[in-house]
Amino acid sequence: MELQRTLRxxxxxxxxxxxxxxxxxxxxxAICAPWLAPYDPVKAKPWDSLHPPSSKYWLGADRLGRDQLxxxxxxxxxxxxIGVGGVAMAVCLGILIGxxxxxYRGVWDEVLMRLMDGLSxxxxxxxxxxxxxxxxxxxxxxxxxxxIVGTPWVARVIRSQVLSLREREFVVAVRxxxxxxxxxxxxxxxxxxxxxxxxxxxxxxxxxxLLEAALSFLGVGVRPPTPTWGGMLRHAFETVGQAPWxxxxxxxxxxxxxxxxxxxxxxxxxxxxxxxxxxx
Amino acid sequence: MQKYLxxxxxxxxxxxxxxxxxxxxxxxxxxxxxxxxxxGVDESGAIxxxxxxxxxxxxxxxxxxxxxxxxxxxxIVRGDWxxxxxSGMEVFPQIVHxxxxxxxxxxxxxxxxxxxxxxxxxxxxxxxxxxxxMAVTAFAISGVAIPHFWLGMMLIVVFAxxxxxxxxxxxxxxxxxxxxxxxxxxxxxTFVLSTGLAAILMRQTRAALLEVFxxxxxxxxxxxxxxxxxxxxxxxxxxxxxxxxxxxxxxxxTLIGGTVVTETVFTLPGLGKFxxxxxxxxxxxxxxxxxxxxxxxxxxxNFAADVLYMYLDPRIRYD
Numbered sequence: 318m319e320l321q322r323t324l325r326x327x328x329x330x331x332x333x334x335x336x337x338x339x340x341x342x343x344x345x346x347a348i349c350a351p352w353l354a355p356y357d358p359v360k361a362k363p364w365d366s367l368h369p370p371s372s373k374y375w376l377g378a379d380r381l382g383r384d385q386l387x388x389x390x391x392x393x394x395x396x397x398x399i400g401v402g403g404v405a406m407a408v409c410l411g412i413l414i415g416x417x418x419x420x421y422r423g424v425w426d427e428v429l430m431r432l433m434d435g436l437s438x439x440x441x442x443x444x445x446x447x448x449x450x451x452x453x454x455x456x457x458x459x460x461x462x463x464x465i466v467g468t469p470w471v472a473r474v475i476r477s478q479v480l481s482l483r484e485r486e487f488v489v490a491v492r493x494x495x496x497x498x499x500x501x502x503x504x505x506x507x508x509x510x511x512x513x514x515x516x517x518x519x520x521x522x523x524x525x526x527l528l529e530a531a532l533s534f535l536g537v538g539v540r541p542p543t544p545t546w547g548g549m550l551r552h553a554f555e556t557v558g559q560a561p562w563x564x565x566x567x568x569x570x571x572x573x574x575x576x577x578x579x580x581x582x583x584x585x586x587x588x589x590x591x592x593x594x595x596x597x
Numbered sequence: 598m599q600k601y602l603x604x605x606x607x608x609x610x611x612x613x614x615x616x617x618x619x620x621x622x623x624x625x626x627x628x629x630x631x632x633x634x635x636x637g638v639d640e641s642g643a644i645x646x647x648x649x650x651x652x653x654x655x656x657x658x659x660x661x662x663x664x665x666x667x668x669x670x671x672x673i674v675r676g677d678w679x680x681x682x683x684s685g686m687e688v689f690p691q692i693v694h695x696x697x698x699x700x701x702x703x704x705x706x707x708x709x710x711x712x713x714x715x716x717x718x719x720x721x722x723x724x725x726x727x728x729x730x731m732a733v734t735a736f737a738i739s740g741v742a743i744p745h746f747w748l749g750m751m752l753i754v755v756f757a758x759x760x761x762x763x764x765x766x767x768x769x770x771x772x773x774x775x776x777x778x779x780x781x782x783x784x785x786x787t788f789v790l791s792t793g794l795a796a797i798l799m800r801q802t803r804a805a806l807l808e809v810f811x812x813x814x815x816x817x818x819x820x821x822x823x824x825x826x827x828x829x830x831x832x833x834x835x836x837x838x839x840x841x842x843x844x845x846x847x848x849x850x851t852l853i854g855g856t857v858v859t860e861t862v863f864t865l866p867g868l869g870k871f872x873x874x875x876x877x878x879x880x881x882x883x884x885x886x887x888x889x890x891x892x893x894x895x896x897x898x899n900f901a902a903d904v905l906y907m908y909l910d911p912r913i914r915y916d
Contacts, residue, residue: 431611431612431615432615434612434615435612435615435616435618435619436619438612438615438616438892438895438896439616439619439888439892439895440850440851440853440854440855440857440891440892440895441854442854442855442857442858443854443857443869443872443888443891443892446857446872446873446876447623447624447627447876447884447888448623450627450876450877450879451623451626451627523742527744530744530746530747531744531745531746531858534744534746534858534861535857535858535861535873536873536877537876537877547744550744550746550747550750553750554746554750554862557750557753557754557758558758561754561758561759564747564750564751564754565751567747568744568747568750568751571744571747572739572742572743572744572747575742575743575744576738576739576742579738579741579742
């Protein structure tokens with residue numbers, strides 16, 4: 318019921334409708350990529366190198382003669398997978414760290430929070446760059462890296478929530494009844510501190526997609542020939558003088574998807590924040 | 598206040614040590630061995646073990662890892678940052694030279710973002726719900742969502758490829774001796790780097806001003822018959838700028854981190870590009886020192902933001 322109400326409220330926000338449309342179409346395109354893409358996205362056809370947009374290649378062909386539209390369609394899979402997967406991992410790790418730090422406090426809390434301080438002191442792109450250089454540019458590794466880079470903010474939010482929740486009557490009562498810490502954390506603490514994390518997570522997916530694109534652009538992202546939007550921009554940049562049109566479509570897609578996740582996060586915050594509820 | 602500052606500075610020491618340990622560990626995990634790189638391989642693909650051992654000893658890589666870490670820290674304090682394993686050049690002067698450019702770019706972009714974001718946010722709040730407000734809000738929303746490297750590429754396509762007004766990239770100008778060339782070469786990178794900051798500041802200024810406009814003292818000022826300009830500048834702006842300035846100063850660190858991409862797109866001789874190139878070449882020492890210097894720069898700018906915040910808002914007490 319709560320979920321239904323939230324969704325109903327969410328769909329009343331105009332920008333959320335736009336976000337749902339863009340994200341819905343992108344997700345469907347990503348899932349149906351093998352049926353929608355007109356050509357093999359990795360097959361090189363040197364004779365069609367830098368072919369301008371035409372009825373044969375709607376968005377043109379890159380330096381190796383690969384169809385830009387097909388690569389764009391397959392690239393949606395990688396971008397969404399890394400964005401959603403990376404943030405899901407950050408949320409899982411952050412919850413684990415934040416809940417245990419807030420519950421047990423003391424030395425455990427100090428050690429974990431100093432670690433989080435250290436991790437968040439690094440500029441995120443540089444940290445991700447070094448981590449991907451170490452682990453190698455596979456989709457799984459980049460999901461792990463995005464997850465590690467995003468963990469500190471989830472841990473901090475959850476910890477602060479747990480610190481206040483652990484003193485509340487219902488938690489004290491459950492403790493008094495003899496519930497074990499694991500059960501208290503799983504059944505009572507985590508469900509009660511998820512709202513701000515869900516909002517921040519949807520905004521973080523946008524940041525994660527930008528991070529992946531930047532990594533691919535810098536040359537340490539997902540290894541070629543796997544098509545990614547950032548990687549496509551990197552290739553397009555190398556031939557920007559001869560085929561400037563190649564720079565347009567991947568950039569527009571990144572921009573639209575990031576914008577949609579930002580709108581969605583903003584709308585979700587408005588809906589979930591009781592102070593803002595009903596003000597639209 | 599002094600007590601808080603000292604405490605805050607002391608708190609930075611363990612974080613700094615953790616960061617240095619993190620940087621050291623990260624670089625040690627890079628999948629390449631500098632001694633192997635320097636020893637080279639013969640036609641059969643093998644490495645001369647004697648030469649390999651000699652190079653390892655020379656670089657100090659044969660010692661236990663903790664000793665290597667200690668020696669590295671001691672070197673930093675002494676000002677001996679070592680030599681690049683690949684180019685053989687001293688790391689310290691190279692980093693200082695590139696940091697100078699990165700700080701120059703960061704500061705210019707920061708000022709540009711401030712000069713663009715605050716006035717536009719102010720106009721947007723004053724002319725709420727007008728066409729101008731909508732245009733400014735659209736710019737603010739786009740500024741946060743647009744990938745900076747893509748924006749840079751598009752600007753290069755338009756202003757360098759099509760119109761030929763500005764250079765593709767590169768930097769060899771001096772603000773004082775060749776100011777016109779400096780502007781030409783810095784204009785696009787500065788704009789790209791400052792877009793995110795300008796967008797954030799626009800939203801923040803607009804929101805803060807709209808909130809202040811609802812305060813009773815603004816109503817009183819208007820009721821007294823003060824000119825609208827005076828109400829805005831003397832009363833509303835003064836009280837709404839605090840969160841804006843705080844965010845602007847906190848964003849300086851983010852700007853320094855963001856120079857990595859901008860410097861790469863425009864092939865600028867900054868520290869960000871230097872570190873990216875070093876990571877791609879697996880140049881251990883340069884990556885190590887570059888990462889550390891950039892991280893410390895971000896930490897220091899955040900500290901400066903804290904100090905500024907305390908100075909600006911006398912209501913804040915940290916004792």
